Structure formats: C-alpha cells, structure tokens
Amino acid sequence: MQVTICPERAIMEHVTSKWGVLVLQALFDGASWRFSDLRRELEVVSEKMLTQTLRTLERDGFVHREVHPVIPPHVEYTLTPLGKGAADHLVALFSWIAANQPEVTQAQERYDGS
Amino acid sequence: MQVTICPERAIMEHVTSKWGVLVLQALFDGASWRFSDLRRELEVVSEKMLTQTLRTLERDGFVHREVHPVIPPHVEYTLTPLGKGAADHLVALFSWIAANQPEVTQAQERYDGS
DNA sequence: CAGTATCCTTACAGATACTG
DNA sequence: CAGTATCTGTAAGGATACTG
Numbered sequence: 001m002q003v004t005i006c007p008e009r010a011i012m013e014h015v016t017s018k019w020g021v022l023v024l025q026a027l028f029d030g031a032s033w034r035f036s037d038l039r040r041e042l043e044v045v046s047e048k049m050l051t052q053t054l055r056t057l058e059r060d061g062f063v064h065r066e067v068h069p070v071i072p073p074h075v076e077y078t079l080t081p082l083g084k085g086a087a088d089h090l091v092a093l094f095s096w097i098a099a100n101q102p103e104v105t106q107a108q109e110r111y112d113g114s
Numbered sequence: 115m116q117v118t119i120c121p122e123r124a125i126m127e128h129v130t131s132k133w134g135v136l137v138l139q140a141l142f143d144g145a146s147w148r149f150s151d152l153r154r155e156l157e158v159v160s161e162k163m164l165t166q167t168l169r170t171l172e173r174d175g176f177v178h179r180e181v182h183p184v185i186p187p188h189v190e191y192t193l194t195p196l197g198k199g200a201a202d203h204l205v206a207l208f209s210w211i212a213a214n215q216p217e218v219t220q221a222q223e224r225y226d227g228s
Numbered sequence: 229c230a231g232t233a234t235c236c237t238t239a240c241a242g243a244t245a246c247t248g
Numbered sequence: 249c250a251g252t253a254t255c256t257g258t259a260a261g262g263a264t265a266c267t268g
Contacts, residue, residue, distance in 0.1 A: 011211050011218050016130035018261095035230050046262050051231065061221025072229040073268080082217060089210055093203040097125050103196060104125055107175025149250050160242050165251065186249040187248085 014060055015086050019045055019053040025094065027063065027079045028087040035075055062086055128174055129200050133159055133167040139208065141177065141193045142201040149189055176200055 014020050022042050027033060033041070039050055054077060057063040062083030068074040079087060097104075128134055136156050141147060147155070153164055168191060171177040176197030182188040193201060211218075 007215050007219060008208070008212050011215060012135060012208060013132065015207070015211070016135060018127060021126060021130060044262095047231070048233095048263090049261065052261095059222050059225040060218050061225075062218075067230095070229095071268090073231080075230060082214065082221070085210060085214065086207075089203065089207040093129070093200075093207065094122070094126060096199060096203055097129070098122050100196065100199065101121050101125060104174050104176075105121060107196070108173050111173040111175075158242095161251070162243090162253095163241065166241095181250095184249095185248090187251080189250065 011060060014056050015062075015090065017053065017056075019049050020057060021090060021094075023050075023053050023057060024062065024079070024083065024087040024090050027077060027083065028091055031078065033077045035077070038077065057083065125174060128170050129176075129204065131167065131170075133163055134171060135204060135208075137164075137167050137171060138176065138193070138197065138201040138204050141191060141197070142205055145192065147191045149191070152191065171197065 015024065019042065022045075023038065026038060026041050030041075035050070035054075039045060039047070042050070054063060054065070058065050061080055064078045064080050064083075066076040066078065068076070129138065133156065136159075137152070140152060140155050144155075149164070149168075153159060153161070156164070168177060168179070172179050175194055178192045178194050178197075180190040180192065182190070
C-alpha cells in the first residue's frame with residue numbers, strides 16, 4: 001500500500017489501515033473466522049478489500065489462512081502469535097478510544113461551535 | 115474523513131491515519147512544534163495534508179494550537195492530556211512494530227518465495 | 229463458499245500560486 | 249511564517265459478474 005519510507009512505516013500502515021484494524025480486532029476476539037462471516041461482521045466491506053487486507057496481513061505473518069480442501073470450499077482465518085501481539089496493541093488503543101469517546105465528541109462540539 | 119459507522123471508528127481513523135500517526139508521534143516526543151519544523155520532521159508531507167491532519171486532531175481535542183500574534187506568525191502545536199493518552203498507545207504499537215520488524219520481513223520473504 | 233477479474237468512480241493526495 | 253485556495257491526476261475503493 002503506497003509509499004514506503006521505511007519497513008516500519010509500511011507495516012504500521014498495514015496494521016492501522018481502515019480494514020486492517022477491523023480484521024485484526026475481529027480475529028482477536030473471535031478465534032477463527034470464515035471469509036463470509038468476517039465480511040458480515042465488518043459490515044459493508046467489499047470482497048475485494050477484505051481479500052486484499054487478509055492477503056497483506058497473511059504476508060506479514062499476522063494472519064494464518066487454513067484451507068480445507070472440500071467442496072464447497074472452507075477457509076478459516078486465525079491470528080498467528082505475531083498477529084496476536086499486534087492486535088493486543090490495537091485493541092488497547094480501541095478500548096481507550098471507546099472510553100474517551102464522549103470527551104472527544106465534546107471537544108468536537110466545542111470546536112465546531114466556536 | 116469518509117464513512118462513519120460509529121463515532122469510535124471515526125476517531126480511530128483520525129488517530130491511525132497515515133499522517134495522524136506521525137503527527138501524534140512527533141508531538142509525543144518533541145513537546146512543542148512549529149508548523150514548518152513539523153513538516154520537515156515528517157518528510158514529504160504536503161502543506162495541505164499537514165494542515166488537514168492538524169485541524170482534525172485539534173478538533174478531536176488531541177492537539178492544542180497556540181497562536182502568537184506576531185509578525186511573522188508563530189504557531190506552536192502541542193499534545194493535550196487527551197492527545198497524550200492516544201499517543202501513548204500509538205507509540206507503544208510503533209515500538210512493538212519496530213521490535214518485530216525483522217520477523218515480519220522474514221514472513222514476507224517466506225510468503226513471496228512460496 | 230471463497231474467492232478472482234473487470235470496470236468505474238470519487239475523493240484523497242500532491243503541486244502550485246497566492247495572502248494576512 | 250503559516251497557512252488558504254484551486255486545480256488536477258492517480259489509485260484506492262466499490263459494484264458487478266464470473267469461476268474452481
């Protein structure tokens with residue numbers, strides 16, 4: 001995804017990307033997910049973006065993709081230990097945001113009113 | 115910035131946006147910054163994007179904008195206590211990524227090679 | 229079911245010029 | 249110095265149709 005000044009920034013962008021954040025979160029508290037379930041969970045994500053996001057996170061070693069060779073196809077996505085580490089931080093951040101959301105909303109109203 | 119399913123997601127997107135991450139980080143370990151210095155620090159950010167990012171973070175109550183009415187203009191940006199809280203998490207995440215970057219890079223090479 | 233492959237759109241981002 | 253205002257291009261993202 002776009003410019004890569006340094007490897008760290010690139011990884012940061014994968015992890016904090018719009019859908020990356022949500023995928024890691026879902027995998028964090030859901031253990032194992034199928035493609036379609038994940039899609040429903042995230043709401044309004046297109047197939048293309050979900051696939052792209054999962055591939056990027058799989059490539060980074062954050063997500064494990066388990067294919068069961070049956071018909072119809074059955075694929076399970078889980079966090080790797082590495083992905084768990086990243087997700088930990090993301091979930092902590094999101095919890096903080098949820099806890100402080102009222103304060104932020106107030107700040108916004110103050111800003112818009114002045 | 116774009117679709118807002120819920121307030122939390124919107125705030126998350128501000129904080130984890132490409133330039134939001136970098137601005138919060140810089141403010142975190144630099145105390146106070148002038149516009150131009152910040153621009154130099156982040157490298158290759160356009161004036162427009164830096165302004166836009168700072169405004170969004172200011173509106174959210176994360177960043178304080180101090181204008182000194184002199185000529186030429188002098189403006190200082192600092193983190194608010196609220197912004198400090200968000201930046202804490204971001205910095206923790208980035209440290210984790212820096213520490214685990216080698217492992218991620220290895221995973222990428224494995225993925226690309228197979 | 230779990231994806232690819234296409235096409236299409238817009239909004240994000242950058243460049244440039246100008247101003248208080 | 250610290251921005252705004254405008255213009256413009258690109259690529260991120262979405263909708264749809266199709267496939268193993």
